[in-house]
Amino acid sequence: MGVLFSAPQAEFAIIKEKWLEEVEQLAKSGVFVGGVRVDQFESAFADFTGVKKAVGVANGTEAICLALKALRIGPGDEVITATNTFIATVEAIHNTGAKPVLVDCDPDTFLIDIEQAKKSKTAKTKAVIPVHLYGQIVDMTELLPWAEKERVHVVEDCAQAAGARFHDTAAGNFGIAGCFSFFPDKNLGAVGDGGMVVTSSDDLALLVKKLRNHGGDGRYKHEIAGTNSRLDPIQAVALKLKLGYLNEWNARRREIAGFYEKHLGALEGVILPKHRRDESHIFHLYVVRVNPELRETLKKQLLKKGVLTAIQYPSPVHLTDAFAFLGYQPGDFPVAERYAREIISLPMNITVTEQDVEFIASIVKEVLGKG
Ligand SMILES: Cc1ncc(COP(=O)(O)O)c(C=O)c1O
Numbered sequence: 001m002g003v004l005f006s007a008p009q010a011e012f013a014i015i016k017e018k019w020l021e022e023v024e025q026l027a028k029s030g031v032f033v034g035g036v037r038v039d040q041f042e043s044a045f046a047d048f049t050g051v052k053k054a055v056g057v058a059n060g061t062e063a064i065c066l067a068l069k070a071l072r073i074g075p076g077d078e079v080i081t082a083t084n085t086f087i088a089t090v091e092a093i094h095n096t097g098a099k100p101v102l103v104d105c106d107p108d109t110f111l112i113d114i115e116q117a118k119k120s121k122t123a124k125t126k127a128v129i130p131v132h133l134y135g136q137i138v139d140m141t142e143l144l145p146w147a148e149k150e151r152v153h154v155v156e157d158c159a160q161a162a163g164a165r166f167h168d169t170a171a172g173n174f175g176i177a178g179c180f181s182f183f184p185d186k187n188l189g190a191v192g193d194g195g196m197v198v199t200s201s202d203d204l205a206l207l208v209k210k211l212r213n214h215g216g217d218g219r220y221k222h223e224i225a226g227t228n229s230r231l232d233p234i235q236a237v238a239l240k241l242k243l244g245y246l247n248e249w250n251a252r253r254r255e256i257a258g259f260y261e262k263h264l265g266a267l268e269g270v271i272l273p274k275h276r277r278d279e280s281h282i283f284h285l286y287v288v289r290v291n292p293e294l295r296e297t298l299k300k301q302l303l304k305k306g307v308l309t310a311i312q313y314p315s316p317v318h319l320t321d322a323f324a325f326l327g328y329q330p331g332d333f334p335v336a337e338r339y340a341r342e343i344i345s346l347p348m349n350i351t352v353t354e355q356d357v358e359f360i361a362s363i364v365k366e367v368l369g370k371g
Pocket residue numbers: 059060061062085086088089131133157159160180181182183193194195
């Protein structure tokens with residue numbers, strides 16, 4: 001018996017026929033970049049998220065980078081984010097020329113430590129990026145009033161949170177911009193790379209549109225120095241088809257999280273993720289904490305039985321070689337550092353059954369000596 005970690009292939013099987021039909025039409029039309037299919041997905045995604053505008057881009061890293069650039073953030077500016085994120089959040093800040101300022105995470109939720117973010121503000125701070133890590137929305141009721149008072153932009157990293165809702169409002173709606181990744185294993189994943197910036201500001205949307213397309217919103221009109229960072233129509237077709245299933249698939253993931261709680265909840269030695277028990281967590285990942293001395297054995301034992309796991313992420317960004325130049329030291333962010341040693345992501349995707357979870361739980365119990 002094997003259990004997949006993520007299952008983009010299973011999702012693809014569901015949309016395959018319609019996708020092939022549309023791609024055939026696309027091939028006949030010869031429009032392989034831009035076109036009506038991208039426009040259609042952008043408006044479908046804007047409606048789904050409840051924002052005014054959605055601008056498709058090449059990937060999630062670019063979504064963050066272009067949103068920041070459109071806010072005219074660059075050299076000399078500072079942008080605050082959590083050190084326990086996928087490195088892309090910090091790369092995107094760095095790629096604008098601004099300085100990433102990192103903070104620790106909250107010990108209960110893994111999400112950005114809002115108090116520390118507030119304390120890290122300087123005269124150079126232009127934006128804060130709350131990362132809705134693992135699919136759970138950061139408590140925006142705390143962050144937004146502060147950011148507004150301090151005139152700091154909030155740019156949400158929604159890469160892992162497509163379809164998550166906090167008090168009925170979807171991720172991407174809270175800040176001036178929301179940035180999504182459609183990497184294939186995301187809750188809304190393309191058949192390759194893809195990303196999106198959503199915003200309710202017409203001006204910001206237009207600027208991102210220009211930035212993604214060589215600085216102009218049309219051919220050979222180069223008003224500003226931009227780049228090539230477009231979402232292609234083959235991805236847009238897949239994404240629009242999958243968007244129709246997203247709420248159902250997110251609900252399924254929450255159900256699977258419930259299975260983990262049922263079968264691992266009482267086990268000493270495994271700390272399960274805390275969440276608000278509403279739609280504000282869509283469980284992109286199911287990350288638990290265990291004794292670091294047992295983690296490797298657990299991972300190996302699970303693998304032996306065909307259960308794939310991952311460590312997301314093995315190092316907080318401040319301790320990566322890439323960002324050593326920022327000058328942070330081990331011990332600067334103790335919660336994130338400790339969690340990096342303890343975390344293990346268990347299988348979470350639409351194919352996981354309660355039987356799979358029982359099987360995984362039996363191995364976990366065995367390794368932790370409670371079998
Ligand atoms: C939290 C976070 N931010 C940003 C990104 C970047 O997205 P992409 O891989 O599409 O560039 C990812 C994707 O892996 C992510 O998980």
